[in-house]
Amino acid sequence: xxxxxxxxxxxxxxxxxxxxxxxxxxxxxxxxxxxxxxxxxxxxxxxxxxxxxxxxxxxxxxxxxxxxxxxxxxxxxxxxxxxxxxxxxxxxxxxxxxxxxxxxxxxxxxxxxxxxxxxxxxxxxxxxxxxxxxxxxxxxxxxxxxxxxxxxxxxxxxxxxxxxxxxxxxxxxxxxxxxxxxxxxxxxxxxxxxxxxxxxxxxxxxxxxxxxxxxxxxxxxxxxxxxxxxxxxxxxxxxxxxxxxxxxxxxxxxxxxxxxxxxxxxxxxxxxxxxxxxxxxxxxxxxxxxxxxxxxxxxxx
Amino acid sequence: xxxxxxxxxxxxxxxxxxxxxxxxxxxxxxxxxxxxxxxxxxxxxxxxxxxxxxxxxxxxxxxxxxxxxxxxxxxxxxxxxxxxxxxxxxxxxxxxxxxxxxxxxxxxxxxxxxxxxxxxxxxxxxxxxxxxxxxxxxxxxxxxxxxxxxxxxxxxxxxxxxxxxxxxxxxxxxxxxxxxxxxxxxxxxxxxxxxxxxxxxxxxxxxxxxxxxxxxxxxxxxxxxxxxxxxxxxxxxxxxxxxxxxxxxxxxxxxxxxxxxxxxxxxxxx
Numbered sequence: 001x002x003x004x005x006x007x008x009x010x011x012x013x014x015x016x017x018x019x020x021x022x023x024x025x026x027x028x029x030x031x032x033x034x035x036x037x038x039x040x041x042x043x044x045x046x047x048x049x050x051x052x053x054x055x056x057x058x059x060x061x062x063x064x065x066x067x068x069x070x071x072x073x074x075x076x077x078x079x080x081x082x083x084x085x086x087x088x089x090x091x092x093x094x095x096x097x098x099x100x101x102x103x104x105x106x107x108x109x110x111x112x113x114x115x116x117x118x119x120x121x122x123x124x125x126x127x128x129x130x131x132x133x134x135x136x137x138x139x140x141x142x143x144x145x146x147x148x149x150x151x152x153x154x155x156x157x158x159x160x161x162x163x164x165x166x167x168x169x170x171x172x173x174x175x176x177x178x179x180x181x182x183x184x185x186x187x188x189x190x191x192x193x194x195x196x197x198x199x200x201x202x203x204x205x206x207x208x209x210x211x212x213x214x215x216x217x218x219x220x221x222x223x224x225x226x227x228x229x230x231x232x233x234x235x236x237x238x239x240x241x242x243x244x245x246x247x248x249x250x251x252x253x254x255x256x257x258x259x260x261x262x263x264x265x266x267x268x269x270x271x272x273x274x275x276x277x278x279x280x281x282x283x284x285x286x287x288x289x290x291x292x293x294x295x296x297x298x299x300x301x
Numbered sequence: 302x303x304x305x306x307x308x309x310x311x312x313x314x315x316x317x318x319x320x321x322x323x324x325x326x327x328x329x330x331x332x333x334x335x336x337x338x339x340x341x342x343x344x345x346x347x348x349x350x351x352x353x354x355x356x357x358x359x360x361x362x363x364x365x366x367x368x369x370x371x372x373x374x375x376x377x378x379x380x381x382x383x384x385x386x387x388x389x390x391x392x393x394x395x396x397x398x399x400x401x402x403x404x405x406x407x408x409x410x411x412x413x414x415x416x417x418x419x420x421x422x423x424x425x426x427x428x429x430x431x432x433x434x435x436x437x438x439x440x441x442x443x444x445x446x447x448x449x450x451x452x453x454x455x456x457x458x459x460x461x462x463x464x465x466x467x468x469x470x471x472x473x474x475x476x477x478x479x480x481x482x483x484x485x486x487x488x489x490x491x492x493x494x495x496x497x498x499x500x501x502x503x504x505x506x507x508x509x510x511x512x513x514x515x516x517x518x519x520x521x522x523x524x525x526x527x528x529x530x531x532x533x534x535x536x537x538x539x540x541x542x543x544x545x546x547x548x549x550x551x552x553x554x555x556x557x558x559x560x561x562x563x564x565x566x567x568x569x570x571x
Contacts (some may be wrong), residue, residue, distance in 0.1 A: 050569040073401035080399070084392025088313070098393075100305050102400035131366045146396065 001026050001154050001185045002047060007056035009042055009209075016042045018209040020056070024187055024202070025032075029180050031196035031217075032189040033288055034206030036297040040189045041081060043206070044158050048078055052193035059153060074104025075118040079160055083143020087132040091123065091142045094131055095149055105150050117145040120175060122168075138164035142173065148179075155179065158189045173199055199282045220287045223279040226254045227263055230276040237272045254280060302406050306414040310421075315439025316345075319379070320422050323372045327364035327430050335437035349530075353438055358456070360434025361427040361463055362533070365470050368426055369526055373419065374477045374502050380418050382494030384411040385564070389571045390491060404565045412482055412557065423467055430437040452535040462537075466529040469542060473529075476522040476552030477502065483560040489571060519544070523553060 002024035009017040015041040024030045032148055034040050045051035047058055049066030058065040060072045085094040095114045099105040105113070118124050121141040134142065140163045148154060155176070161169045176199060190196055196203060203220065205213040213220065230252035231237050237253060238245060247254040257263045260277055267274050310316050330350075334340060340354040349363035385407075388394040397407065448454055454462065480501055484494035505521040508514040518524055525545025531538035543545075 041332050045395075045568075045570065048395075049401070050395055050398055052566065052568060069401045070403065073399055076399070078396075080395050082392060084396055086309075086393060087391060097305060097309065098396060098400055099398060101302055102402050 001028070001032075001061060002187060003059040004043075004047075005056060005057050007043070007046060007242070008054050009039075009046060009051060010217070012056045016208050017046065019212050020206075020209075022094070022204060022211065023214070024185065026185055027174070027180070027183070028202050029186045029200045030188065031200030031203040032187060032206065033191065033193070033196055033203055035292055036191060038206045038292070039209040040125040040191075040206055041158060044078075044080060044156060044189055048073070048076070048080065048155060050080070057279070060291055070103065074102065074150060075153045076156060077147030077150065077154070079143050079147050079157045079158055080156075081158050082162070083139050083146070085131040085142055085146070088130050090128045091126050091131055091138075091145075092118070092128075095142070095146055098146060099149055113149050113151070113175045114145075117148040120148060121145045122171060130142075137165065137168055140164055141168075142171075153184060155184055155186045156189075157186065159190065159191075161195060163188075169195070193284050193288060203284070205291050212291040213287060217284065221281045221284060224282055225256065225258065227253055227260055228276065228278050228280045229253045229263070229267070229274065231272055231274055233272045236270065237267060238270060240267065240270050252276065302402055302410040303413050306410040307417055310414050310418055315370050316380075316418060316421070319376050319418075320425050323368050323376055323422050324429050326372060327360075327367050327426060327547075328382050328433060330367065330429075331364075331430065331433040331437055333362060353434060357434035357436075357438030358431070358459060360438060361430040362466055362529075363434075364426050364430035365423065365466060365529070366527065368422070369470055369473065370506070370523070371502075373422055374523075375499060376422065376472055377415060377419055377477045378481050378498035378502070380496045381411075381415045381478050382485050382496075382498055383491040384415060384482055385485040386488055386494050387485075389489060389569070392571070394500065394571070395569055398569060405561060408482065408486070408557065408560055410496055411485075412478060415478040415482065416471070416475065419478065420471055423470055427463070427467055438469075448533050448535045449530070450535040455531075462532050469529040469545070471533065471550050472546050473526045475549040476556075479553045479556035479560070480522070483556040483563070486544040486560045486564040486567070502525075519548070522548075524548065 002022055004020050007017060007020040007022070008015060020043060022043075030165070032040055032043070032134040042051055046053050047060060047065065049069045052066070061075060063072045065072060085091065086097060089097065092114060096110060099110055099114065102109070117123065118126065121144045123141050123145060124139065131139065131142065140160070143153060144160060147157065160176075161172050164172060171183070173195070176186055188196065188199060197217070200217055202216050203213070204211055229237065234248070234253070238248070241255055244256050245253050246256055255263065260279060264274060264277050308536055334354060336353065339353050347363060347366045349359050349366055353360045353363050375440040385394065388397060398404065477498060481494060484497045485491065488494050488497070502523060505523040508517055509521055509524060524546060528541035528545050531541055
């Protein structure tokens with residue numbers, strides 16, 4: 001659905017995005033991660049043809065961008081940074097106006113598509129108040145509705161849960177998963193690791209314009225080679241496994257060991273009761289922090 | 302896209318407020334003339350104004366002559382300056398472009414919309430002026446209007462020439478509109494685009510009065526604006542009118558091309 005090769009954008013001497021090879025397959029929920037200023041938004045803008053690449057290619061839905069934008073973009077729903085609408089109009093009128101501007105949105109079913117999109121994002125009951133009076137969360141939902149009006153095959157979303165409260169974030173997460181089950185590919189740019197961890201099957205991590213990690217979340221969160229054991233008989237376990245315990249805390253012990261079954265037998269045969277035994281996995285945070293440096297919003301001396 | 306822009310223009314409250322403000326000046330002048338009966342001395346004041354006291358049906362022309370030098374172009378500078386930069390500032394430009402609307406098409410639609418605003422203003426001004434003129438100032442003697450050359454015009458001839466004058470006034474605004482649109486694609490703030498356009502207008506008016514700038518005169522955007530007066534001579538003096546139209550077309554070609562060249566290669570980052 002999205003493929004870039006050697007995608008590069010320079011602003012003067014600064015390479016905002018540098019040789020990016022993205023690969024997002026149909027049906028993915030793809031999390032695009034990176035610190036602030038790492039080039040996420042510039043990449044999203046290049047995918048959509050807003051910013052023109054210095055070099056490299058972009059393919060969206062197997063078509064070259066921005067050359068075939070007129071064919072491709074009607075099938076893409078986008079939220080680029082903050083949502084925006086015609087502030088003097090009602091939410092409905094603003095969506096209808098944008099829908100009427102371009103191809104791929106029939107006039108006859110416009111009203112129905114807009115109501116459906118508003119219902120999906122939880123704005124079905126909005127009245128005729130102008131968008132200027134909307135709260136941040138309502139604007140965010142309206143922006144999402146705008147992305148859904150033409151029932152896109154691909155959603156490109158930049159920080160879609162910005163400004164939403166925990167309930168709202170949960171709702172939008174469920175909505176995106178539902179859309180994905182219905183066949184929509186979702187490309188989600190975010191710096192909220194928890195959000196990506198709960199939503200995405202595949203992730204790419206950007207650092208200073210370069211893609212430093214790309215893969216399935218499951219693979220990235222592979223075992224660390226340590227086992228997590230919780231037991232009431234801590235002292236007995238400590239005596240038994242002396243030297244192999246790397247961390248001991250209230251939450252249990254972390255033991256360097258390859259084979260959970262063998263360790264379990266060892267403990268149980270020695271009379272150590274086992275409450276929990278599981279391989280330790282890397283968290284997404286570990287993966288991202290290991291791969292990136294601090295964001296460009298930190299300006300140290 | 303053009304249709305959508307026109308709908309947007311007509312539905313915006315700002316459009317109608319601006320038109321009303323433009324219309325207020327000639328309306329006020331009509332009321333003043335009718336109540337005081339003191340007209341400017343012939344040869345001074347805006348064109349046609351000394352003639353309207355005896356013939357109210359000329360008032361639309363006097364009204365156009367009043368709004369054309371400043372009010373209308375200033376309003377066009379505002380609407381035109383806002384056209385692209387305003388969308389960018391509001392954040393809607395990126396959503397319009399990914400809708401997708403082609404960048405060239407967007408520019409053309411914006412120019413058409415600005416010119417539609419000019420047409421709307423001129424029509425409202427002319428219509429109000431006609432009603433106020435005939436009601437307050439009365440018809441001329443014997444239903445016949447006199448041209449500047451002393452010959453007379455029938456009512457239908459007058460209507461035709463007034464329509465011609467309206468078209469000419471509209472075409473005269475093309476230059477301002479395309480400059481405003483061009484600046485609107487360059488700067489981030491709609492206010493800056495408007496001020497830049499106004500600076501051009503004021504500069505042009507000022508240079509016109511300067512003898513040392515004689516060589517520049519044919520290129521100044523305001524040079525031929527009031528040449529529509531020549532449509533009321535007998536026979537019609539076409540020379541300046543035609544030059545005026547050609548000059549405005551040249552402005553459109555140059556500045557629309559410049560706007561296009563800038564906009565289609567621009568990174569939209571706001």
